[in-house]
Amino acid sequence: MRRRHLLTAAPALAAALALSACTPGPDAAPTAPSTAPAAIDAAALLAPFNLTGRDGRELVDHLEKLGGDDRPSELMASVRTDHLLLTTDAGEATLPLPADLFYVSVAPFAEQTHECFYHSLTTCQGELVDTPVTVTVTDEDGTVVHTAETRTGANGFVGTWLPRGTTGILTVTTDDGRTGRVNLGTGADDPTCVTTLRVA
Known part of the structure; x- marks a missing residue:
């Protein structure tokens, strides 16, 4: 059994899931087909949110502290194992992590x-x-x-x-x-x- 399967929620909790949207894993069933977002520069993607000038680790630490209305709702920032995946309507960018x-x-x-x-x-x-x-x-x-x-x-x-x-x-x-x-x-x-x- 792969380790990530050890982290599955207990069956009794299944009906109580979904406090909010998170990012599924690589084995998740695909959703409806969509066009891949355009790759753009990370600085250009982050500029509308006043988040430029930070490296991947700094951006993770900054965004993690935000909550509620302070979080940029038009920005998806998904922490992958070796990079931060940033997505908006304008496109997609990545920042490396340590x-x-x-x-x-x-x-x-x-x-x-x-x-x-x-x-x-x-x-x-x-x-x-x-x-x-x-x-x-x-x-x-x-x-x-x-x-x-x-x-x-x-x-x-x-x-x-x-x-x-x-x-x-x-x-x-x-x-x-x-x-x-x-x-x-x-x-x-x-x-x-x-x-x-x-x-x-």
């Missing part, structure tokens, strides 16, 4: 979640907004790769840059003691969006 780091964003939930594979910085919305959490990542040997006391954003997500090639466990604990954990990988076939971590 070669040694992998960005993963988790939306811990208590009652409702949604399916996601590639994190969308401008459309994904999680349940637990502005919630204090402790995020810990341990590798297969039990070594702590990352730990931080932080809080979910206005979008209900908390993002983390991790070393590429990590395989282990992602644990999230809320300030009231609820905990959840899921398998995590940071390889070429792994998701950048984790929406299957239930805290209880």
